[in-house]
Amino acid sequence: MSISRTEKLITFWRTDNTNEALLGDLLASISQQREFERYTQIYPEIPFSQINASTIHAQAVELLLGSGQFELAKKHLHNYQALLGEWYAYFDALINFTESNYAQCIDIFKRLEAESALPPMSYPLFARAYYISGQIEQAQQVLEKYLPEQANAEALGLYAMCCLDLDDKDKAEHFANLALQQSQTQLDALLALASCELAKHEIANAEYFVEKCLEINPMIGRTWSLAGQINLYNAQYTAAVETLSKAVTLMPDHIGTYHLLAWAYLILNDVDKAAEQFEQALELNPNFADSHAGLAIIAINRGQFDVAKTLTKKALRLDAHSFTALYAQSLLAAQDGDEDAASKMIEQILSSQSNVDKQTYKQLIEKAVFTINERSGKGNEH
Numbered sequence: 001m002s003i004s005r006t007e008k009l010i011t012f013w014r015t016d017n018t019n020e021a022l023l024g025d026l027l028a029s030i031s032q033q034r035e036f037e038r039y040t041q042i043y044p045e046i047p048f049s050q051i052n053a054s055t056i057h058a059q060a061v062e063l064l065l066g067s068g069q070f071e072l073a074k075k076h077l078h079n080y081q082a083l084l085g086e087w088y089a090y091f092d093a094l095i096n097f098t099e100s101n102y103a104q105c106i107d108i109f110k111r112l113e114a115e116s117a118l119p120p121m122s123y124p125l126f127a128r129a130y131y132i133s134g135q136i137e138q139a140q141q142v143l144e145k146y147l148p149e150q151a152n153a154e155a156l157g158l159y160a161m162c163c164l165d166l167d168d169k170d171k172a173e174h175f176a177n178l179a180l181q182q183s184q185t186q187l188d189a190l191l192a193l194a195s196c197e198l199a200k201h202e203i204a205n206a207e208y209f210v211e212k213c214l215e216i217n218p219m220i221g222r223t224w225s226l227a228g229q230i231n232l233y234n235a236q237y238t239a240a241v242e243t244l245s246k247a248v249t250l251m252p253d254h255i256g257t258y259h260l261l262a263w264a265y266l267i268l269n270d271v272d273k274a275a276e277q278f279e280q281a282l283e284l285n286p287n288f289a290d291s292h293a294g295l296a297i298i299a300i301n302r303g304q305f306d307v308a309k310t311l312t313k314k315a316l317r318l319d320a321h322s323f324t325a326l327y328a329q330s331l332l333a334a335q336d337g338d339e340d341a342a343s344k345m346i347e348q349i350l351s352s353q354s355n356v357d358k359q360t361y362k363q364l365i366e367k368a369v370f371t372i373n374e375r376s377g378k379g380n381e382h
Contacts, residue, residue, distance in 0.1 A: 005029050010042060017047060020056060027059040036067035043072070050083060058087040070095060086119045093122065097129055105129040120146065124155045131158060136165045153179045157188030164192045172196055185216050194226050199360050203233055221251025228260060232364050235371070240264040248280075255281045256361050259290050259324070263368040271301045289319035290365075296328040305335060323349050323365045346373060 009026040016022060023046065030039045048060065057080045064073035074095060081088050089112050096105040109126040112118040118126070123146035130139035140162040143155055156179035163172035172192045179189035194209035207230055213223040228244035231237070244261040251257060262277035278294035285291070296311035309332060315325035330345035349369050 004033070006033055006035055006038065010038075014045075017045070020052060024053075024056060024059070027056070027063060031059065031063060031066070034066070036063065039063045040067045040069060043069075048076070048080070050080070052080075052083070054083050054085055054087060057084050058091070061087070061091050065091070065094065065098065070098065086117065089117075090119060090122050090125075093129075094125060097125060102129045102133045106133070120150055123150075124152075124158060127155070127158055127162075131162065136162050140166065151178070153183035153186040153189070156182070157186040157192070160192040161188045164195055169196045169199060185212075187213060187216050187220070190216070191220075191222060191226070194223075195360070198226060198229060198233075201233070203230060206230055219250060221247045221249075221254065221257070224250060225254065225257045225260070228257070228264070229360060229364060232260065232264060232367065237264050237267050241268065248277075253284055255284050255288055255291070258284075259294060260361070260364055262294055263365065266297065267368055267371055271298060274298060287318060289315040289322040290324040292318065293322055293324035293328045297324070297331065300328065300331045300335065305332065308332060323362055323369070327365075327369050 006026070006029045009022070009029055013019065013022045013026050027039075030036075043060075043064070046060070048057065057076065061073050061076050061084075064070075064076060073091070077084065077088060077091055077095075084091070089108055093105045093108040096102075096108065106126070106129050109118060109122060109129070112122070113126075123142055127139040127142040127146070130136075130142060140159065143159045143162065147155055147159065156175050160172045160174075160176035160179060163169075163175060173196050176189035176192040176196075179186045180193075183189075190209050190213045194206050194213065197203075197205035197209060206226070210223060210226050210230065213220065214227070217223075224243050224247035228240045228247055231240035231243055241261065241264045244257055244264060247257045248254065248261060258277045258281040262274040262281070265271075265274035265277065275295065275298040278291050278298060281288060282291040282295065292311045293315035296308040296315065299305070299308035299311060308328065312325055312328045312332060315322055315328065319325065326345050326349050330342045330349075333339075333345060334342035346369070350366055
C-alpha cells in the first residue's frame with residue numbers, strides 16, 4: 001500500500017518538528033486533502049509558539065474550524081491574537097458565522113471596515129452574513145465594493161442571489177452565468193438560474209438546475225422548495241408534498257414554502273394537513289395576510305363560516321391584494337349565494353395567470369385556485 005504525501009510529511013516533520021517550512025507544507029497538504037481527522041490527531045504534537053509566522057497560525061485555525069473543533073480554534077486565536085493580525089478578526093467573525101451569530105459577525109466586519117482594516121478575503125463572508133440575516137440590500141452593497149477587485153465565483157453567485165431576491169432577474173441571470181464560467185458547481189449561481197428559469201415557465205431548464213443543486217448539496221431547503229414548485233407546475237401534487245415537506249424541514253422559517261405546501265395538501269383534499277402548514281406559517285409571522293386567509297379557507301372547508309369571515313377581513317386589512325384572501329372571499333360569497341360576486345373574484349385572481357413577470361409564488365397560488373375550482377366545476381378557461 002502506497003503511503004500518502006501527508007503521511008510522508010508527518011514522518012519527516014516528526015524528525016524535525018521545529019522546522020517551520022516543513023510544518024507549513026504539512027498543514028497545506030492536510031488542507032488540500034481535507035484530512036481534518038488526521039489533523040486533530042497530530043495537533044497536540046505541534047509545538048506552536050510566538051515565533052511562528054502568522055500564516056502558520058492562520059492555517060492551524062483554519063484546519064481546526066474545518067475539523068469542527070471550534071472551542072480549540074477559539075483558544076488558538078486567543079493565545080496568538082497578536083501574531084495573527086488581520087487573520088484574527090477574520091477567523092473571529094468566521095467562528096461567529098459558523099455558530100449562527102450573524103449579528104456579531106456583521107459587527108466585527110463593520111468595525112474593521114470603519115477602520116479601513118477589512119481584508120479583501122472577508123467581503124464574501126461579510127456579505128453572506130447580511131444575506132442570511134435577510135438584509136439583502138446591505139449584502140449587495142458589500143459585494144459591490146468587492147467585485148471590481150476580486151470577482152470570484154462565490155462572490156458572483158451570491159451577488160446573483162441578491163439580485164434575484166431584489167427582483168432583478170435579468171441581472172441575476174447575468175451574474176449567475178459569470179459565476180458558472182469560473183465554477184460549474186457554484187451553488188448560489190445554480191439556484192439563481194433555477195429560480196429565473198422557473199419564473200419564465202422554462203420548467204425543463206429549471207429542473208436541470210435544481211438537479212445540479214441537489215447533486216452538489218441535498219441539504220439546502222431552498223433547492224427542495226424549488227423542486228416542490230416544479231412539482232406543482234407539473235401537477236405532481238403528491239410529489240410536491242414530499243419535496244416541500246423536505247424544504248420546510250431544512251428551512252423551517254420560510255413562510256412561503258409552508259403556504260405552498262398547504263396548497264398542495266388542499267389540492268389533495270387533506271384539509272387537516274393544510275391547516276397545520278398555515279398555522280405554522282402564522283406562528284412565524286402573525287401579520288402575514290396569506291396565513292390568515294389560508295386558515296379562512298380551512299374554516300370554510302370545516303363549515304366555520306363566521307370564523308372564516310373574521311379571518312378573511314383580517315387578511316384583506318393586511319394585504320388588499322392577497323390572492324389567498326381574494327379566494328377565501330370568493331368562497332364566502334358563493335356560500336352566501338352571490339355567485340356573480342364569487343365568479344368576479346375568481347376572475348380577478350385568474351385573469352393575469354399568463355403574466356410570467358409576476359412572482360412564482362403568486363403564479364402557483366393562481367394555479368392552485370384554478371385546479372381546485374376546475375375540480376369543483378367552477379373552473380374558468382385561461
